[in-house]
Amino acid sequence: MQSSRSGLSHPLLKIWVWLSFLSFPLFAGTKLLLIGGGDYPTETLKLMAKWSGGKKAKIMALTWATDDTEYALQHLQESFSELGDQEAPQEIIAPPYPGHNDFDKAEFLKLLKEVGGVMISGGDQVVLMDRLKSDPDLLKGVQDAYQRGVVFAGNSAGTAAAPETMLTGEGEFDVIDPSKVELAQGLGFLKGVLIDQHFIARKRQNRLISVLQASKERFAFGIDEDCTLVFEDGKKVTVIGPSMAMSFDNRESRSKIITHLLYPGDTFDLERGLGDGAISQP
Numbered sequence: 001m002q003s004s005r006s007g008l009s010h011p012l013l014k015i016w017v018w019l020s021f022l023s024f025p026l027f028a029g030t031k032l033l034l035i036g037g038g039d040y041p042t043e044t045l046k047l048m049a050k051w052s053g054g055k056k057a058k059i060m061a062l063t064w065a066t067d068d069t070e071y072a073l074q075h076l077q078e079s080f081s082e083l084g085d086q087e088a089p090q091e092i093i094a095p096p097y098p099g100h101n102d103f104d105k106a107e108f109l110k111l112l113k114e115v116g117g118v119m120i121s122g123g124d125q126v127v128l129m130d131r132l133k134s135d136p137d138l139l140k141g142v143q144d145a146y147q148r149g150v151v152f153a154g155n156s157a158g159t160a161a162a163p164e165t166m167l168t169g170e171g172e173f174d175v176i177d178p179s180k181v182e183l184a185q186g187l188g189f190l191k192g193v194l195i196d197q198h199f200i201a202r203k204r205q206n207r208l209i210s211v212l213q214a215s216k217e218r219f220a221f222g223i224d225e226d227c228t229l230v231f232e233d234g235k236k237v238t239v240i241g242p243s244m245a246m247s248f249d250n251r252e253s254r255s256k257i258i259t260h261l262l263y264p265g266d267t268f269d270l271e272r273g274l275g276d277g278a279i280s281q282p
Helices: 011-022 042-052 069-081 105-114 125-132 136-148 205-212
Strands: 031-035 058-062 091-093 117-120 151-155 165-171 181-185 194-197 219-223 228-232 236-240 245-253 256-262 267-269
Touching (some): 042 117, 042 151, 105 136, 181 205
Antiparallel strands (some): 165 181
């Protein structure tokens, strides 16, 4: 495995990498903030609130990854309240999950058209996706809202569910073996890219590298706790600290993985890849 901040050097290989990124589906006008776990970083919440409408923002807390939705909502509300009246959103709404006595499908779909942002909280990403897939209209409603420009953010399980291919969290992770890592359908906000979270804190390199050995995706990000990767228009990526992230690229060869350490303030464009000079540092 090669670790570098400079990337590939061969001119023809650079061109191939650049062209391969052009095949990534890009989502114009979309904004996605993926937190690697832990508490909600203040700078991430500030940015989400600003993009969602500022102090008049209406944000949905999608707490469906857990049964303890009351705690998930309270935690998010308290975190946003620490921003103060001038930066906190005006309203945070948490619709009940499918199967709950108070769940109202029509109301949920209506809310998705009214809110400026959606925060998908932590828990179990499989539970989250099972609830969204319990009715095709629910998952489609979320995906349509993202395409429409509603700001989406995720933390922990909410981050894990963001890509098209989702790591479920099940498997054997003391080896590098793609057959030992369970995968499932994710939200599809990111295509051609794998995402893992709690990455450095929980030493999850083995499972992400395992998936890269056999998946259709050949590029991955591992986001640590207290770190956020911000995706704008499906291509521009910014790292928000205080922690860091890592990238893994094996498009040149299944057996060769190029890694980058991504520090707070780093920015880059997925269309360009992570070759020489691709990462702008603060």
